[in-house]
Amino acid sequence: MKNNYGRYIVITLITIIIFLFALTVKSYAAGLPAALQETVTGTVKDEAGMPLPGVTVTVKGSNRGTATNIDGEYQITVAPQGTLVFSFVGFKVMEVPVDGRGEINVRLVEDITALDEVQINAGYYNTTRRESTGNISRVTAEEIELQPVVSPLQALQGRMAGVEIIPGGSHPGMAPTIRIRGTNSLREEGNYPLYIIDGVPINATPVETSSLAGYTGIDPLSNLDLNNIASIEVLKDADATAIYGSRGANGVVLITTKKNPGVGSLIEARFYYGTATAPGRLDLLNTEEYLDIRRRAFENDGVEPTARNAYDLLLWDQERYTDWQDFLIGGTAETTNANLTYSGGNETTSFRLGGSYFKQSTIYPGDYDYRKMSGNLNLRHRSIDNKFNLQLSTNYSRNINNLVGNVSFNAGTIFLPPNAPAIFNEDGSLHWEDWGVAGLSNPLQGFFNQSTTQTNNFITNVALSYEFLPGLQFKTSLGYTYFDSQELRKQPRRSYNPSGANTSNSSHIKLNRSSWIAEPQLHFRQSFGKLNIESLIGATFQENENSLERFQAIGYVTEALIGKLAAAERISFPRRENSEYRYIALFSRLGLNWDKKYFLNLTGRRDGSSRFGPNNRFANFGAVGTAWIFTEEGFIENNLPFLSFGKLRGSYGTTGNDQIGDYGYLDAYEATTGPGGLYPTALANPNYSWEVNKKLEGGIELGFFEDRLRLGVSRYQNRSSNQLVGYPLPYTTGFSSVQANLPATVENSGWEFEFTSFNVSNKDFAWETSFNFTFPRNELVSYPDIEQSSYANTYRVGHPLNIDLLYEYTGLDPETGFYTIRDVNDDGRYDYNDRLIIKDMNRKYFGGMNNSFSFKNISLQFLLQFVKQEGKLSNFNIGRINNILKEALNNEDSYQTITQSYEGYLGSFYTQNSTFPYRNASFLRLKNISLNYDLPLQYIETAGLENFRLFLHGQNLLTFSSFDAIDPEQQNPTSFGNLRSITGGLQINF
Template sequence: MEKKLNGILTLFLVFMVQLTFAQDKTVTGTVTDDTGLPLPGVNIIVKGTNSGTQTDFDGNYSISAQAQNTLVFSFIGFTKQEVVVGTQTTINVTLETDAAQLDEVVVTALGIERSEKSLGYGVSTVKSEELNEVRETNVLNALQGKTSGVNIQNQSGNVGGSTRITIRGISSLDGDVQPLFVVDGVPISNANIATGSRITGGFDFGNRAQDINPDDIASVTILKGASAAALYGSRAAGGVIIITTKRGKAGRAAFQASTSFRFDEPLILPDFQNEYVFGNQGEVDTDTPIRTNPGFPGWGPSITTLAGQTYTNVAGEVVPFEIFPGNVRNFYGTGATSINSFNVSGASEDGTDDYRLSLSYTDQEGIIPNSSLNRTNLGMNAGSTLTEKLKSRINVNYVRTNTVGTAAAGANDPNVLTNIINGLPRTTDFRLFEPEIDEFGNQLNAPGLQTNNPLFIARQNAAETNVERFFGNVQLEFLPVENLSIVGRAGYDSYLDRRFTKNRIGTLGRLQGRFTDDFIQSRQLTLDLIATYDWLLNEDFNITIIGGTQWNQRVVDRIGNSATNLVVPELYDPGNAENNSPFKAFSDRRIHGVFGDITLDYKGWAFLNATGRNDWSSTLPANNRSFFYPSVSASVILTDAFNIQSDLLSYLKVRGSWANVGGDTDPYRLDFTFNPLTGFFGQYGLGGNYPFNGNLAFSSDAVIANQDLKPENQENYEFGIEFGFFKNRLTIDATYYENFTSDQILQLPTPQSSGFSGFLTNIGQVSNKGFEVELGAKVIRSEDFSWDLNYNFTANRFNVDDLGDIPALNLATGFNGIAVRAVEGESLQLFGPRFRRVTGDDGEPIEDQILVGANGLRQVGQSDNLGDIFPDFIMGLTSTFKYKAFALTTTFDYREGGKMFSNTVGQLRRDGLAAETAVNGRADIVDSEAFILNEAGDAVPNTVAVSPQSYWQSFANASIVEGNVFDATFIKWRELSLTYTFPREVIENTFIKGARIGVQGRNLAIFNSDVPHVDPESSLGGAASNLQGIERGGVPSTRSFGMNLNINF
């Protein structure tokens, strides 16, 4: 009886379990993206059935299912996810972005959206999540290491300083070769206009791409080749950066707030020796005040030999000798940057009307005392379907930026770093420079050492710029008939840049004081009219035809005044200056273009595209003003063409393109003109103004104009192949390209006797040939853990193919005889005086045999090429680990090869301040790498010992550039972020819809660098100059540590 009862109970329990599993129950939950933001419109189906639903505006859903059922969550652009119901009644899901989705839509030229698989040329897209993983004040810096074919160089650690970007090398030898920037289909300015000479104390106030709010960006698409950029015309010779801003999504109003805060400190500072005091050849005159003591900052005796001895310091005090190891680091403060942003967005239920409003405020304090940047960004992006056939969109951005304390470039008196290392020994206590002025307003410094008090430069001579900018566009789209779209768009970009630089009375080199007011107003208007027609011929063929016209005008108006010899201190007014030199510059240029584009689509796996554009440029002669450039590209999806269905090979595409693009020149280079002179500049009371004694004065252009200029011509070939393996867990995109630019518009030198500096002409050809690879790997995928890798590689070889009858041409000259030179058959070279070499039997110097003089010291030899300024290759690696709600992302940037010259290193070595000058107790040195002539005149290994001071002052001689040229290879740890996304169940009973908190770091470390004391990425030239590979007194680059918080509600 008991056995029967147990059997009945067992049968009853089994029956109840089956009944429970067979019963429907309501499952609810929320679907979010990997940032915690709710996803509306996600499809949820019960696997194997027709039962399904979608998430609402807040990402919430409700569905009936049974315990044994599996729910499938899917959404365009995200990886599909399956969850077994089991005993759960609440299932919250986080969908991950599908980085390997190969058929995504990308924005191409003129804002045209195309399926990525249809493109016959290479593009790279960086999403907003990648840009803002570690917050940056300049969006270009956030792109470093994340895409192939792009070289991004942060010039220095200056607040508001410029960032240089080039795509697939430089396409022209004439100045600015940066890409065209386009925001929501409309070109905007990325100008980098310097005030003064970068070599002798000018100011780099940054490039205008920094005005773009990174929080407003949905994606950045980089059009690399001429085929990709051909529809933009001559302005796109350097490639195109297309920025698409965020829009509202369907649903109720969504609010998002984010805040980030970080600390900034110098990444690399000079490695000083901390043993030897000021003096000469190991001796010091302790009875002479340091203000007037002869000798050098670091070539005195060891501090260990001076116990109990005293000297007179910069303050006139008699004090014991003491080394201050951290004095330079203590001068540079710890910077702080906060970025706070807020936006509200939404759209109607059917998505026909949308809006997004944003506000962002950036507050940055630099590492140099009294340096800061404050920026306010306001943005609006709104669209509306006015009627069934008419749509509208408006995008408006307002930016206001104030920058104080931008450090001067070069090595003259206004430069802070120059005044720190020039003449200040290791016994310098920077506390003695505080305050920087006395009670009478005079500078407290060490005048005998011919250096300014660096705190005086930073606080009393702070440069300032105020920029107000407005850019945006208005667009109407008309749909007159089915498959026909006509878009009219007007874009406007305007900014006013008000700059003020000054030298207070008492500044060494500018003792009587000076100041400059500089006002730059830039205006750009772009009008587009574009018609698009989709024509479905049959079930196999589809044709898309695009035609349109574009009109662009760019006006730059610059006016200002430079004044010297102030009468009353600190009154920076033209009426208070003895000498005023007003200046004015104006340019107005226009381009009108017509274009056409046709794309043939065969069964969705074969694509052929052809474009043509004709431009008329106002900067070229009437007979050469019109120029036409075509392009052709094709792509085939082989896996679709041959119906390849394999887990191993998921995707295979081949593509190729050819394009021919023209380029114009700057305005007013066709006619010979005279310009009125307003004054002549002079220091120390010299100078004057015109009219002078009632007479006017005019000066001619320094460059001879050419009325027969032709447009530059660029021809581009590109071939690529794209793979997807293991269901696209592994993707590879490889590209080979060749780019030739002929009829370069260059300024060639003329004899000094002509009275002109040069003449303009079309001459020569340059080329870029390169190979790019982008690799994406989903290395690990499990329920709680994932690991993704993204790798990119770029190798570009630039070559000067032809310079006509000229073997070489100096593109940019510096100091001490150094220059950047174009040499036929070579890349761009550093050029300058080398060490003297042993002369061979053929009369030519022997490269590996440096010849010293009879005194054992190196000598000045011939000027020659010192190395290629461009890297051999660039690599980037981003790794992302995710475990449950945690995500760890890190990015490395590797650059191999290229040469750089550092004036800072040479100065440290010459003055005995660099750590390497103090090795081996400063025993005498034999230059064992060199040769010396014996009595017979034969070159034999050198055995002459010299003092360390003599050795380093000859090795780092200012007139011998070679001793300060280094291999610029480096690896930088660009980014690190660790974030935590709050689970839905933690915040479901609050007003918060999603939240994420994290810590972050940027430029954390530098490895594998052979450049001592300075960052190998530093450059004097700025973003728009060919004066690259040269460093002189730059502000140290910074490393950053901070945290950020994002909340959606």
């Protein structure tokens, strides 16, 4: 076997089959006279161009056949008018007419209908769609690798039931919000899922920044190369997540990187380039319309315009028009991606080495961009007897994010009057004069500030295993991660009004995160007749270290010296934090199945976390999952032949949550600004303990007509109790809060529907449709004495966490024409006692529908995303110094009379927090569309290539919504997190 090259590591069973086929090839040729036969040779490969060993090649209508060797090669005798049939486990059967040819090369397409062959990563073990007792959603590389996004989470939008992902903003690298089956914790940081990359957990907390990405922070997954991701699994129910204990309360996101699937060598090069623009526009007034409204406002009020209350009418140019949307968000962002990988190896050792470059600019005025350089290595080795296995996975990336600091390009500037003065002078400097005469600052004050954030991310994992006895295997996983971020924000004097006493300053942030993890495990697998047993027991040892340092340097003499600390006049506001987190656990799993028909999965874990006091440091978590494949029963097979697959499953269990700050159970102190002093910053509470999340689920999975139609329905109910929060304290205590458990229970429940249809599947044309639909519900089930707590004006028992407490809008005053709201207690003022209307701001339902078409060498895929929700309008006070939506003019009977008065402003101010501005913000979006063309096989082989593909990809191209917004997904008019993009490129394998 030395120096024998080919593809795929051959397992024992396949080797035996190949050997048997090789021994009997001659006997298969006996079916036809030799004079009527000819020898046909060729190679069988997969879609990536890699040879497939062990493929069965038969002559249709006869018992003659053979199998491909380890290089994917075959030889068979067949009549010139015969037909060859190629079949292999996990791939679609292909029939090819011979037509007198002496060489026939084919490529097999993966058969995704083979439920037993689709491997699902369940964390510490693998399972299949058929045998899984838990709820696990999965997407593969084909669905995500061509999307021009920075975070892999954004590539999941609309593709998974029960998984909500909302982009954090349109700036590259901003952290999106992910919710797996809803919001469980009252704390924002208590809702992050567990991220695991190749077996190594990483910190899910967004990285602190003072740039435009500061609203959500920098996504810790933004360093990953999408081209290197093989699959993403999301674990949702108790059966799937309980084995992760306290880390799996909010779901688990498992990211697996690509590996070389076998032997042989392959070079894969991919390049694409694209452009992106803002996803939509607001319908605002032009200068003529705006000035007409302003003049009417003064006429209606009987007030004379002055330079103070009407500078837009008296001081600013009446003929000037600026489309502020065009100016601020009308640019074109360019995206460039280049990826190169090399795979090679022999039958015992294989590797995959890759690197990529990604660059994306912004749609905003100014020279800002995001760059990502990454490299990865995956190495696999096994002993000749297949008892010892080693797998090494290493990923490194460096990001450079250049963004402006302390400037808003959104709401406040988009609604500027259309005749407002220029932002810049002819020489490119900020314009101040015409803004100053109105007593205003330039709205892009700070424009020349620049924030550069450089991050380095290193993730590596070594997995070792050795089979001592048949069915008994020892495994260990050793992982290490290192993440550092260094940010420098430069604030030159020219960013600010020269009439002020401004200096050139800089802001510095340094962050380091490192962790190591070791997980020894013992796996056992054995069968006793119809009883099949799979079990494992293991331990986790993990340690994280985090440090944060930030300060400001003030008073640089020249702009060229900004950032050089020795040139600063002084250092101000220094802050340094260091923390250490240790985690230990024991976990086990027992999986039983009887005759591949009845399944029972038991998991348990005992966790210990350094974030709790000595008396509450350990907790137990576990789950039970069951499944019954009822189509294996005789009475189903005999009476319902159209039902090809049917499974009932259910699970119940508990997971925990320790996502709180470190050392909260201890008193904390910081050094005083003067020497030798300390002052207390946190109050000790050694008694708080774990949040507990109890999860209950039931589901049914059905397949019809040989699984051409599949349907999955899940009903879930999760309850999170013993909520960990920073409980606010009176100022008289000297502390703002103390870490504590609150007697609150949050429930998330809902229905999930998943449907797949293989509509057409033949030699030349295939059409597949998949659909997912989620009805979520979130509720604060109980909170004793909430009225006496600091959350009295935030939450309501019996309602979701994400609510707005609103005044009741009572229409227009018939005398003044102004907005009115109800004063519930008639005390002459409006406060939270009058906010009795509870508005649910959660999504009512959401989902996506994906269609895939293929015709010969052309394939087309498109994904439709849909969401049912409400949103909130802004700027509907007609007549004041700001632009407005034209909707207000087109529906004057519903809007306040045109006025610039303070009384009118006050009515609008309160009405903004009433039921009035809420509208249907539901949308249907063409989320993704991809068109691919593969060069025909004969041309590829002539050029000495394995594959040549051209592709065109569109994202967020069309959005249908009645809500007047740039992006209705954000539920307000001016925010947006998605860009409309088109990219094109090519992929070459050789």
